[in-house]
Amino acid sequence: xxxxxxxxxxxxVQEGDNSIINCAYSNSxxxxxxxxxxxxxxxxxxxxxxxxxxDKRQGQRxxxxxxxxxxxxxxxxxxxxPGDSAVYFCAEAHNMLTFGGGTRLMVxx
Amino acid sequence: GAVVSQHPSWVICKSGTSxxxxxxxxxxxxxxxxxxxxxxxxxxxxxxxxxxxxxxxxEQGVEKDKFLINHASLTLSTLTVTSAHPEDxxxxxxxxxxxxxxxxxxGTRLTVL
Numbered sequence: 075x076x077x078x079x080x081x082x083x084x085x086x087v088q089e090g091d092n093s094i095i096n097c098a099y100s101n102s103x104x105x106x107x108x109x110x111x112x113x114x115x116x117x118x119x120x121x122x123x124x125x126x127x128x129d130k131r132q133g134q135r136x137x138x139x140x141x142x143x144x145x146x147x148x149x150x151x152x153x154x155x156p157g158d159s160a161v162y163f164c165a166e167a168h169n170m171l172t173f174g175g176g177t178r179l180m181v182x183x
Numbered sequence: 184g185a186v187v188s189q190h191p192s193w194v195i196c197k198s199g200t201s202x203x204x205x206x207x208x209x210x211x212x213x214x215x216x217x218x219x220x221x222x223x224x225x226x227x228x229x230x231x232x233x234x235x236x237x238x239x240x241x242e243q244g245v246e247k248d249k250f251l252i253n254h255a256s257l258t259l260s261t262l263t264v265t266s267a268h269p270e271d272x273x274x275x276x277x278x279x280x281x282x283x284x285x286x287x288x289x290g291t292r293l294t295v296l
Contacts, residue, residue: 082224106283117189117276117287118227163226171217171285175226 082161084178093151093181097164097174102145104166109138109149112176113160121149121162156181186210187279189288196267197296204262204291206277211286212257213279218250221274221290233260267295 087093099107105126110118124131124138124147131138137150147164159181164174186209194202206216215234219227231247233239233254241247249271251263260279264271272295278285 082226108284110287115274115290115292117187117290119287120284123284167283171283173227173229178224 099166106167187288208279216260
């Protein structure tokens with residue numbers, strides 16, 4: 075949803091550490107979930123997706139975990155790099171795509 | 184594949200000017216296109232959904248006469264901000280969807296003086 079008037083939460087990690095970004099979704103009927111990365115001044119970029127018939131999916135350095143029982147989604151980034159610094163949004167889809175509020179990831183060198 | 188372009192990428196205009204933003208899917212046909220607005224450090228806010236050849240569906244609180252959307256073809260949608268004012272200054276992002284996944288454009292920064 076929309077976070078009007080609120081600043082994005084920030085996760086600060088050391089370069090090389092693993093990052094975990096969490097997201098709670100609202101619609102139990104949602105059957106498709108996506109993580110996006112947005113760098114400053116740019117549009118969102120697709121990172122990884124997962125369907126509701128799965129609970130884990132791995133990509134290159136990224137893993138998405140889905141817990142439908144508690145309506146929770148997480149994005150794990152292994153060996154975080156400075157280039158991973160961005161805002162990360164989760165999105166849930168049923169008939170339409172609804173975005174979460176976003177988390178800012180800051181990577182310290 | 185799945186590239187979406189927006190033009191212009193940045194526009195600065197005087198108050199009262201109407202500004203048109205184009206969104207194109209370059210290598211696929213988009214049955215649905217979406218327009219979002221984003222304020223600094225905030226999430227994307229869906230403004231409207233448009234299907235080719237039909238009127239756009241606007242979200243609650245979005246003025247349809249202020250933000251005119253035309254989805255004339257399966258590869259092009261336009262957003263016109265009519266009589267723009269400083270409060271319309273924002274980052275406008277479109278996305279195009281051939282099915283359920285959305286592919287985003289790079290965004291257009293609008294600054295109204």
